[in-house]
Amino acid sequence: SKSESKQSPPPVVHYHMNKLTTSSDPVGNRETVLILTPLARFYQEYWDNLLKLTYPHELISLGFIVPKGREGNAATAALQAQVSKTQSGPEKKRFASVTILRQDTESPLENQSESERHKLENQKVRRAAMSKARNSLLFTTMGPTTSWVLWLDSDIIETPPTLIQDLASHDKPIIVPNCFQRYYDEETKKMDVRPYDFNSWIDSQAAQQLASQMGNDDILLEGYHDMPTYRSLMAYMVDKGSDNPHAEVQLDGVGGTALLVKAEVHRDGAMFPPFAFYHLIETEGFAKMASRLGWKSWGLPNYFVYHYNE
Amino acid sequence: SKSESKQSPPPVVHYHMNKLTTSSDPVGNRETVLILTPLARFYQEYWDNLLKLTYPHELISLGFIVPKGREGNAATAALQAQVSKTQSGPEKKRFASVTILRQDTESPLENQSESERHKLENQKVRRAAMSKARNSLLFTTMGPTTSWVLWLDSDIIETPPTLIQDLASHDKPIIVPNCFQRYYDEETKKMDVRPYDFNSWIDSQAAQQLASQMGNDDILLEGYHDMPTYRSLMAYMVDKGSDNPHAEVQLDGVGGTALLVKAEVHRDGAMFPPFAFYHLIETEGFAKMASRLGWKSWGLPNYFVYHYNE
Ligand SMILES: Nc1nc2c(ncn2[C@@H]2O[C@H](COP(=O)(O)OP(=O)(O)O)[C@@H](O)[C@H]2O)c(=O)[nH]1
Ligand SMILES: Nc1nc2c(ncn2[C@@H]2O[C@H](COP(=O)(O)OP(=O)(O)O)[C@@H](O)[C@H]2O)c(=O)[nH]1
Ligand SMILES: [Mn+2]
Ligand SMILES: [Mn+2]
Known part of the structure; x- marks a missing residue:
């Protein structure tokens, strides 16, 4: 780190990328994780869920990007308060560093209700803006010592505390858990779960066919009736008879609500x-x-994280 | 930077991207420049040329990425020696920070002679490797306070000392000078100059036509007789009758030997x-x-930087 003395030369930092591992034993190898949240x-x-993660917090850096405007101001204030509390609380819970952009x-959408966000015509604008926010956050916060990037949306409210270790243990370039949502079933009068994120899928001929007839700037979207892709969605691959949360499936598309990337x-x-x-x-x-760069994506259909229910 | 005291909480850093300017008066606005060199x-x-840049060195950070292997070791040692000398020399010459990856x-090519590098069949592999090196360097060194990125190849040995101010004064998202090479003309028995970099161009219908007949993974390359693109090359746009180095031309492709990017x-x-x-x-x-993201590229045909001549 930079010396304060006026005499001493500014820092020269030398990094050997081959010494930076991303392994199935990240804790043992003291690999650093950057958790990024738009x-x-x-x-x-x-x-609260973030604080419960058992991955050593001193190996975790946090990065947030918050939009401009009234809602963004409120979100920043609430975040800032919790960050201050955690970073001045018990040493074991503190994170290595926190960046808020x-x-x-x-x-782009004033009205961010779940139904408004998911309207087809709003999706391209919204997801382009989300992409830029994610890129800004990534390009700005990733450093030479970062081994892993965990993308985690701000409305993921429940994960296993061993999320990072569990995902990393698969030693995949890109790995995504299944993102579900808890809800109250009016018929059974019981809490139940349902799929939330439909962006993790295996490609289909039908989708390829649809794509081939599209204009250059058009995008395929999942979960809309007007656009039957017949992709195999990880959301529907849950094996209810299995008690193995570590079953793997190779994917062509991934969602970003929770996503671990080397x-x-x-x-x-x-x-x-x-x-x-x-x-x-x-x-x-x-x-x-990533696949064009030679990196494959994987999903864990029986490993769950949960999205907030508005 | 991380506090050494065990008591004090780890840092929380808050950045307002709207306060980060990229203007035509970068020195006046104290804008930071990251110079990146594969x-x-x-x-x-x-x-020596880098040291002569008059942009305030305390606003400049340097980032290098060096390949593995014997040649890379030699390059690293030579670089490290000069960095150490500069960073312990006169304060005014020192850079804000230096990162070496x-x-x-x-x-990918053992034999890196100019003629070997420029063979058509070697270009795709070479330029894919160069792209990954550039991306690694960029993703790893760009920080939240970086306003400008100056890409500068390690064999650019002569530029105006006001390079950064001159390019930035145009206030363009992407701007590239004309990269030439000094050589000894055997006929006239005098030193002369000739174009070196052919990657800065305005697109042509012929090139579009060639592209439309290519396979998905094929690439168009400039400066090869087997592939007549008829693009308008900035290398040939020099206006010898003009004394205006600030003439601008909009481009569709840019070279990276020297390239200023917001x-x-x-x-x-x-x-x-x-x-x-x-x-x-x-x-x-x-x-x-960049153009798909809405950012246009510009070139300065009458503003020169010079490439080493092997
Ligand atoms: N920085 C930033 N974050 C956003 C923006 N819009 C949504 N988010 C966040 O991005 C993530 C995904 O957005 P969300 O609205 O939950 O998408 P959905 O659940 O897929 O409909 C969440 O963490 C949001 O808080 C935006 O414009 N800027
Ligand atoms: N890190 C890295 N730099 C490279 C590699 N190959 C070339 N370079 C550097 O990348 C820049 C462009 O390469 P160069 O061989 O000069 O390309 P040319 O002048 O366009 O033929 C120069 O600064 C080289 O020193 C590589 O494999 N890795
Ligand atoms: Mn969400
Ligand atoms: Mn060169």
Whole structure:
């Protein structure tokens, strides 16, 4: 770190990339993890869940990017309060560093209700903006000692505490758990779970066919009836008879609500295309770009994280 | 930087991207510049030229990436010696920080002579490797306070000392000077200059036509007789009757021997595609990607920098 003395020369830092490992035993090898969260709204449950992660916090750096505007201001204030509390609390809970970026643009959709966000015509604009936010955060916070990047949305409110170790143990370039949502079933009068994220999938001929008829800038989107892709969605691959959360499946598209990436994948140049890339955008486009760079994506259909329910 | 005291909480850093300017008066606005150099060979003339840049050195950070292997070791040693000398020399000459990354891969071509490098069949492999090196360097060194990125090859041995101010004064997202080479003309028995970099161009219908007949992974390359692109090359746009080094021309492809980029262009996601992107790769693919993100490229045909002559 930079010396304060006026006499001493500014720092020269020398990094050997071959000494930077990304292994199935990241704790044993003291590998650093950068947790990146685009954050339009702050949820206390997200922070509480983050604090419960058992990966050594001194190996974790946090990066947030928050949009401009009233909602962004409120989110920043709430985040800042929790960060201050944690970073001045018990040593074991403190993170190595925290970076908060404020965008110079507002969130493209004023009304960020779940139904509004998911409208087809809003998706391209929204996901292009999300891509730029993710890229800004990534390009700005990744350092020479980062081994892993964990993308974690601000509305992921429940994960196993061993999330990082569990995902890393698979030793995959890109790995994504299954993102579900808890809800109250009015019929059974019981809490139940349902799929939330449909961006993790195996490609289909039908989708390829749809894509081949599209204009250059058009994008395929998952989960819309007007656009039947017949892709195999990880959301529907849950094996209810299995007690093995570590079953793996290779994917062509990934969602970003929770997503572990070896830093070298990003370093090679894999980012979140804010434009149509093979008719894909954002996290799905990222998986495609990574595959063009020789990195495969994997999913864990029986390993769950949970999205907030508005 | 991280506090050494065990008691004090780890740092929380808060950045407002809207306060980070990239203006035509970067010195007046104290804008930071990150100079990035992929470096396979060290040239003393490169370093001497760098030291002569009049942009305030305390606003400049340097980043290098050096390939693995014997040649890389030699280059690193030579670089390290000069860095140490400069950073312990006169305060005014010292740079804000220096990062040296060692790749975990070797340079793809053992024999890096100029003629070997420029063979058509070697270009795709070479430029894919160069792209990955550039991306690694960029993703790893760009920070939240970086306003500008100056790409500068290690064999650029002569530029105006006001290079950064001159290029920035145009206030363009991406701007490239004309890269020439000094040589001894055997006929006239005098030193003369000739074009070196042919990657800065305006696109042509012929090139578009060639591209449309290519396979998905094929790339167009400039300066090869088998592939007549009829693009308008900036190398041939020099106006010998003009004394205006600031004449501007809009470009579709750019070279990277010297290239000034607003950091926000990279932050949005513009990187150096190591794969065919619209049949373009590396710096030319970068210009295309930036244009898809809404950022235009410009060239200065009458403003020169000079490449080493082997
Ligand atoms: N920085 C930033 N974050 C955003 C923006 N819009 C949404 N987010 C965050 O990005 C993540 C995904 O957005 P969200 O609205 O939850 O998407 P959905 O659940 O897929 O519909 C969440 O962490 C949001 O808080 C934005 O414009 N800028
Ligand atoms: N890190 C890294 N730098 C390289 C590699 N190959 C070339 N370079 C550097 O990248 C720049 C461009 O390469 P060069 O061989 O000069 O290309 P040319 O002048 O366009 O033929 C120069 O600064 C080289 O020192 C490589 O494999 N790794
Ligand atoms: Mn969400
Ligand atoms: Mn060169």
